[in-house]
Amino acid sequence: MRRTLALWGELFALSWRRIPAATAATLSVLLLGVPATTGIALSLRTAVDGITTGDHDTAVIGAACAALAYAATRTLNHISRSLMIMSTEKIGLTDIHEGIHRDIATLEGLEHLERTDYLDRVTTVRTSAWAIVASMWSAIAIFTDVLQLVVLLLLLGTVSPWLLLLLPAAALPLWANARGQRLVNAAETDTAESHRLQRHLFKLGTRAATGKELRVAGAGEEIVRRQSAAFDDVVEGRYRARMRAAWLRAAGWTVFTLGFGGGLALVGHRTAQGLGTPGDLVLTITVAAALRQSVQQAVYRAAGAIDAMRLIGPYLWLRSYAAGQRARTTGTTPIPDALREGITLTDVSYVYPGTERRALDGISVTLPAGAVVAVVGEFGSGKTTLVKLLSKFYRPDEGRITVDGTDLGALDTDAWRARTSAAYQDFGRFHTVFAQTVGLGDLPHIDDRERIAEAVRAADAESLVARLPDGLDTQLGRELGGVDLSEGQWQKTALARASMRPDPLLFVLDEPTASLDSPSEQAIFQRYMDRARTLADRTGAVTVIVSHRFSTVSGADLILVLDKGILAEYGTHEELLAVGGRYADLYGIQATAYAAS
Numbered sequence: 001m002r003r004t005l006a007l008w009g010e011l012f013a014l015s016w017r018r019i020p021a022a023t024a025a026t027l028s029v030l031l032l033g034v035p036a037t038t039g040i041a042l043s044l045r046t047a048v049d050g051i052t053t054g055d056h057d058t059a060v061i062g063a064a065c066a067a068l069a070y071a072a073t074r075t076l077n078h079i080s081r082s083l084m085i086m087s088t089e090k091i092g093l094t095d096i097h098e099g100i101h102r103d104i105a106t107l108e109g110l111e112h113l114e115r116t117d118y119l120d121r122v123t124t125v126r127t128s129a130w131a132i133v134a135s136m137w138s139a140i141a142i143f144t145d146v147l148q149l150v151v152l153l154l155l156l157g158t159v160s161p162w163l164l165l166l167l168p169a170a171a172l173p174l175w176a177n178a179r180g181q182r183l184v185n186a187a188e189t190d191t192a193e194s195h196r197l198q199r200h201l202f203k204l205g206t207r208a209a210t211g212k213e214l215r216v217a218g219a220g221e222e223i224v225r226r227q228s229a230a231f232d233d234v235v236e237g238r239y240r241a242r243m244r245a246a247w248l249r250a251a252g253w254t255v256f257t258l259g260f261g262g263g264l265a266l267v268g269h270r271t272a273q274g275l276g277t278p279g280d281l282v283l284t285i286t287v288a289a290a291l292r293q294s295v296q297q298a299v300y301r302a303a304g305a306i307d308a309m310r311l312i313g314p315y316l317w318l319r320s321y322a323a324g325q326r327a328r329t330t331g332t333t334p335i336p337d338a339l340r341e342g343i344t345l346t347d348v349s350y351v352y353p354g355t356e357r358r359a360l361d362g363i364s365v366t367l368p369a370g371a372v373v374a375v376v377g378e379f380g381s382g383k384t385t386l387v388k389l390l391s392k393f394y395r396p397d398e399g400r401i402t403v404d405g406t407d408l409g410a411l412d413t414d415a416w417r418a419r420t421s422a423a424y425q426d427f428g429r430f431h432t433v434f435a436q437t438v439g440l441g442d443l444p445h446i447d448d449r450e451r452i453a454e455a456v457r458a459a460d461a462e463s464l465v466a467r468l469p470d471g472l473d474t475q476l477g478r479e480l481g482g483v484d485l486s487e488g489q490w491q492k493t494a495l496a497r498a499s500m501r502p503d504p505l506l507f508v509l510d511e512p513t514a515s516l517d518s519p520s521e522q523a524i525f526q527r528y529m530d531r532a533r534t535l536a537d538r539t540g541a542v543t544v545i546v547s548h549r550f551s552t553v554s555g556a557d558l559i560l561v562l563d564k565g566i567l568a569e570y571g572t573h574e575e576l577l578a579v580g581g582r583y584a585d586l587y588g589i590q591a592t593a594y595a596a597s
C-alpha cells in the first residue's frame with residue numbers, strides 16, 4: 001500500500017509538472033464539491049425555518065441559495081468527471097504509456113518476454129497506463145468524498161450529537177466494498193492459470209494457423225471441451241467470490257440504511273417535541289440523501305482504485321526490473337573497428353531462468369576472425385541459444401565470451417548490436433512499407449534506397465519485390481491495408497534486413513532458409529557464403545550460420561556440432577567426416593535421405 005501511495009504521489013507530481021492548469025482545475029473542482037453539497041443542506045434548513053417563522057426574506061434567500069448550490073454540485077460533478085478523464089488521458093497515454101513501452105521494448109535482454117511469470121506481468125501492464133493514472137485521480141476523488149462525508153456528519157452533529165454515531169454506519173459500506181473487491185481480486189489471481197489455459201485453447205481453436213491441423217486431427221470438439229472446462233473453473237471461482245462480495249456490500253448498505261432510518265426517526269421525534277425546528281428535519285433528510293450519494297460514489301471509486309492495484313503491482317515490478325536490468329547490463333568498453341583474433345567461448349554454460357536443464361553446457365571454442373562458422377545439431381540442442389548469447393541477449397551463467405580478448409559483457413551493448421547483423425529463426429514481420437521493413441536493419445540508413453536495393457539483391461528477393469504492386473513502396477500487412485506475404489517471403493525480407501549493414505563484426509543467420517524451397521536454399525547459402533568472405537576481408541567478421549541441413553554448410557571454415565547443449569565435436573567438414581563421429585553419422589543419414597528423395 002505504501003508503494004501505491006508513493007506512486008500516486010509521483011503521478012500527481014508528474015501531472016502537476018506537465019499540465020499544471022488542468023491539474024489545479026481538476027483538484028479545485030473536486031474540492032469545491034464539498035462546500036457546494038453542504039451549502040444545499042444549510043440553505044434548505046434556512047429556507048424551511050424562514051417559512052415556519054414567517055420570515056419570508058430569509059426563506060427566499062435560503063431557497064435561492066439552495067437552488068444555486070444544487071446547480072453548482074451538478075455542474076461541478078460533470079466538470080470534475082471531464083477534467084479527470086482529460087488529465088488521465090494526457091499523462092496516461094503519453095508519459096506513462098511511453099515509459100511502459102520503452103521499458104518493454106528497449107531492455108537489453110529478452111527474459112521479460114520469454115519467462116512465463118515475467119511475461120504474465122508484462123502482458124497485464126502493456127495496456128494499463130490509462131487505468132493506472134485514473135486510479136490516482138480516483139484516490140484523490142475518494143479523499144474529497146470522505147472529506148465531504150465528515151463535513152456532512154459534523155453538520156448532522158449540530159442537530160443532535162447522537163447523529164455522530166452514523167459515522168461508523170457510513171464507513172461500513174466502504175469497508176464492505178473494499179473487502180469484497182479484494183475477494184474478487186484474489187479469485188482472479190487464483191484462477192489466472194486456468195484463464196491463461198482457456199485463452200490459449202480458445203486461440204488454438206479460432207486461428208487459421210492451428211485450425212487446419214485441428215480439423216485434420218478431428219480435435220476441434222476436444223479443444224472446445226477442454227476450453228470450456230478451463231472456463232468453468234474460472235467462472236466458478238470468480239462467481240463464488242463475486243457472490244460473497246455482493247453479500248458483504250448488501251450487508252454494509254443495510255446497516256447504513258437502518259442507521260439513517262433511526263437517525264431520521266430521532267430527529268422527527270425531537271421536532272415533534274419542540275426540541276428542534278422543521279428546518280433540522282429537512283437538513284437531516286437532505287444530508288442523508290447527500291451522504292448516501294457520497295458513500296456510493298466513494299464505494300464506486302474505491303472499487304476502481306482497488307481494481308487498479310492488480311495493474312499497479314506489475315507496473316511497479318516492470319519499472320524496478322527495467323531499472324535493475326539497465327544498471328546491470330550496459331558495458332562501456334568500445335568495440336574494435338575490425339576483429340583480429342575472433343570470439344572465444346570459455347566453459348560457457350546457460351540455463352534458462354525457471355528451468356533446470358542446461359541449454360548450453362561447458363562450451364569452449366574459438367570462432368576465428370573472418371571465419372564462417374556453422375552450428376549444427378538436432379532440435380533443442382542449443383544452437384539458437386548460442387547465437388542469442390553471442391548477440392548479448394543473455395549472459396552466460398558460467399564461463400565467459402570474449403571478443404578479441406575483451407569480455408563481451410564489458411563491451412558497450414548498443415555499439416556491439418550496431419556491429420551485429422542477424423536474421424533469427426523467429427524473424428519479425430514488420431507491417432510497414434517494404435523498403436522500411438528492410439531498411440530497419442540499419443536504422444540510420446532506413447531511407448537509403450540504394451542500400452536497400454543492394455540488401456534485397458543479397459537476399460535474392462528481387463523477384464519478390466518485382467511482384468509487389470508498388471515495388472519497394474508496397475505497404476505490408478493486410479490489417480494496415482497492405483499485402484500479405486508468405487512465410488518464405490517474410491523470411492526473405494528478414495534476410496534482406498540482415499544484409500543492410502555493410503560492416504558487421506558478427507553476422508548471424510539462424511536457420512535462414514527454413515521457410516524456403518530447396519533451390520532458393522542453395523542459392524541463398526551460396527550468396528551468404530560469398531557475402532561472409534567479403535565481410536571477412538572488410539572487418540574480420542565472424543559469420544555464424546545455424547542449420548539443420550548439413551550439406552548446405554559443408555563449406556564452412558568451422559562446424560560446431562551441438563548435442564543436448566554440449567559441444568560434441570568441431571572442425572571442418574573433412575575433419576569431422578574423418579573422425580567418423582556424430583557429424584559423420586548425421587551427415588550420412590541426411591545425404592542418403594536427400595539422394596532418395
Ligand SMILES: Nc1ncnc2c1ncn2[C@@H]1O[C@H](COP(=O)(O)OP(=O)(O)OP(=O)(O)O)[C@@H](O)[C@H]1O
Binds near residue numbers: 115379380
Ligand atoms: N525461452 C526459453 N525458455 C526456456 N527454455 C528454453 C527457451 N528457449 C529454448 N529453451 C530450451 O533450451 C534448449 C535449447 O533450445 P534452442 O532453441 O537453443 O535449441 P535449438 O538447437 O536452436 O533448437 P531448434 O533446432 O529447434 O531451433 C531446449 O531444451 C529448449 O527447450
